[in-house]
Amino acid sequence: MDLGGSYISAALCQAKFFRHGGLVMQIRPDSISSKREFNAKGEISPQCVEAYFDAFDGCRALSPLTYDAHLLHHGKFITLRASIQVSLELCCHRCGRSFVRDFSTDVDLKLFEASSVGGVEEIVLSEEDLDTVTYQGDVIDLDNILLESIYLEFDGDCMCSPDCKGICTQCGQNLNLGTCSCPKNLEFV
Ligand SMILES: [Zn+2]
Numbered sequence: 001m002d003l004g005g006s007y008i009s010a011a012l013c014q015a016k017f018f019r020h021g022g023l024v025m026q027i028r029p030d031s032i033s034s035k036r037e038f039n040a041k042g043e044i045s046p047q048c049v050e051a052y053f054d055a056f057d058g059c060r061a062l063s064p065l066t067y068d069a070h071l072l073h074h075g076k077f078i079t080l081r082a083s084i085q086v087s088l089e090l091c092c093h094r095c096g097r098s099f100v101r102d103f104s105t106d107v108d109l110k111l112f113e114a115s116s117v118g119g120v121e122e123i124v125l126s127e128e129d130l131d132t133v134t135y136q137g138d139v140i141d142l143d144n145i146l147l148e149s150i151y152l153e154f155d156g157d158c159m160c161s162p163d164c165k166g167i168c169t170q171c172g173q174n175l176n177l178g179t180c181s182c183p184k185n186l187e188f189v
């Protein structure tokens with residue numbers, strides 16, 4: 001049965017209820033064709049997105065994460081190309097103000113079954129292959145892979161703008177909005 005090229009169907013994947021009330025998209029690797037791309041189009045609920053990003057204080061998902069993913073089997077690995085969009089409200093690490101960022105990103109990944117490559121660590125630490133992801137057993141957790149991709153987009157750079165001036169540690173003035181009269185060398189965190 002070759003269903004490559006069609007949108008993902010219930011027969012080819014498992015969707016189960018997540019603890020945050022959304023659905024999780026999981027794909028069986030053996031359902032992916034080597035001849036025609038397998039398309040999976042869908043969305044991840046704002047609740048699931050927020051649960052994934054709960055390490056970032058004040059993160060709110062203003063939209064579902066929508067994706068259009070294409071998978072193709074190459075024998076030893078599966079390629080995943082996807083475009084992802086989500087709108088997040090984040091809290092600036094430097095000045096503490098909320099800001100909205102619309103993420104729109106493309107991912108291009110190679111998925112390897114973990115046991116086929118001698119363990120997860122070996123793959124994760126391979127520097128030439130930063131675009132490599134492993135999956136365990138007979139399930140590809142598409143949601144998790146896509147959420148991780150967005151996470152990496154802003155990890156360590158959660159600022160309202162690249163030149164955010166932060167707040168004055170003495171008087172609390174948001175230096176993006178105006179200056180204060182505190183001694184200059186003490187202004188930055
Ligand atoms: Zn800021």
Ligand SMILES: [Zn+2]
Nearest residue numbers: 168171180182
């Ligand atoms: Zn000040």
